[in-house]
Amino acid sequence: MANDQTPPPIQVHDTLARGVHPLALREEGKVSVYCCGPTTYDVAHVGHARAAVAFDLLVRVLRHRGLQVTYVRNVTDVDDKILNRAKESGEEPTALSARMAQLYDDDMAAIGCEKPTHEPRVSQTIPEIIDVIDRLVKNDAAYVVPGSEGSGGDVYFRVRAFPGYGKLSGRNVDEMRSGARIEVDERKEDPLDFALWKGCAPGEWGWDSPWGRGRPGWHIECSAMSAKFLGHGFDIHAGGMDLIFPHHENEIAQSEAAFPGQGDFARCWMHNGFVNIDKEKMSKSLGNFVTVRDVLQRNDPEALRLFLLVHHYRGPIGFDVDKLDDGRVVFPGIDEAERKIDYLYTTIARLDGMTVAIGPGDLPKAYADALSQVQAARHEALASLADDLGAANAVAALYRVAATLNEMLDLHVRKKADRPAIARVIGAAQHALREIADVLGILRTTPTRYQSRTRAQRLALLGVSEADVEAKVEDRVQARKAKDFARADAIRGELEGMGVELFDGPAGTTWKVKK
């Protein structure tokens, strides 16, 4: 069982079908994924990072299993929030959204998210959007409300004319009506109807359309973009739980009404949970958000990614923010994750210069056991990921592999006679470690680079210079040579007070900054 090399089939939670089900693909060997990306009016916060990491993980797991993935993540670069923000600062809306889109890309790349296959923008999809709206109008699923005083007209979706409305979010239109607190727009036939196209004045930010100048409504872009790059009936549609209603519900209505008789818009719907601060959802409107940039100023990007990965993507994450006595802000959860990243890179660094071996043949029992534990850990990691992206178990398995690796590296020093066997176990463990880390999207650089970048960051945060530390370390080396241990310990104590830890190894003294 533990030696079974093939992980079980992938299954994921489907909001529409309510539950975890095996992935049933439209086309064998290929997966189409559409994920709702950001509205680019501001920099990304940890909640955005979570969504991106969750579905980057999905794509990595799918690809690891040999599936050919087309991954589309849109950029909403046309929106009233962008327009309003731009008005405040005097920046052109297009310039603002282009700038924010770039920052988003940079942030997501920093935390190990691969670039999607396509990153379409609303501003570059206007003809397709107009085409979908046009179909809806022709199908009588939408209606036009002419504009006044030279402004373009509006187009609204006729919600009650779409029988399946509410199937994703579990709502029914009649119950919603009583609970709705929407300001009633006189021009709509029904309060539930939503805008596909919003007319604007001739000079305003907008595009020409059959209904006059205007901008697309919020939901229509995803219908147009997914159709453009993936076609109707693609495999997985992903996004945050807050998008289930109304955004995703409306996408379904639009797309299925625009392409009647062509089946479901998307086969499976995956939604990630929220990041909370003090039990409340992190969000722009509440003002309780921490940006990705805030975190990366204090922590390594891989620490943020690991922190996100050890929480199951559908559950809530509590994001802790602590203020130290000296006023410094820290993120304890991210710090802990960073110490684990330290551990993993330190383990990998020990492999440097090590000769490993792979291949068949009998091993002494202790080493055969270690080898099968490594294989079991690998299998568990992949099996857990296949079961609705159980990354936490994969990380736990990764720690176990690293522990075995360290154990073997210790033994390698002590038991020279066993080195051939040890090299075999190390070879297998190294392989498993790499494979699991790659699927998770962590440990993406070399230990040397990781250590130098984190050292620089930590020293900068402490306001301590590297030269200063080096000088003290050198003093202590001299003291130890002279067997003046009292002085050596005093220097060590002093460095410790600064946040610097020392390690007296066989090759000399090395140091690192504590996290």
Place this chain on the structure above:
RNA sequence: GGUGAGGUAGCCAAGUGGUUAGGCAACGGUUUGCAAAACCGUUAUACGCGGGUUCGAAUCCCGUCCUCACCUCCA
């Protein structure tokens, strides 16, 4: 009011019927001039509460309490 998510040891966090998840913290050991790191071991008889089903429940059923989210923009 409707819909959904969640309540697991000091803390974080997996687990959805039956042998230890894992991490942090703590303690002991190997190692070390002493430490640190690494490894090994120990520790908590944990599952919001009350019933029920079962040989057996954190896990299924019924009820109940609490937290959060969505129903308006939101990852």
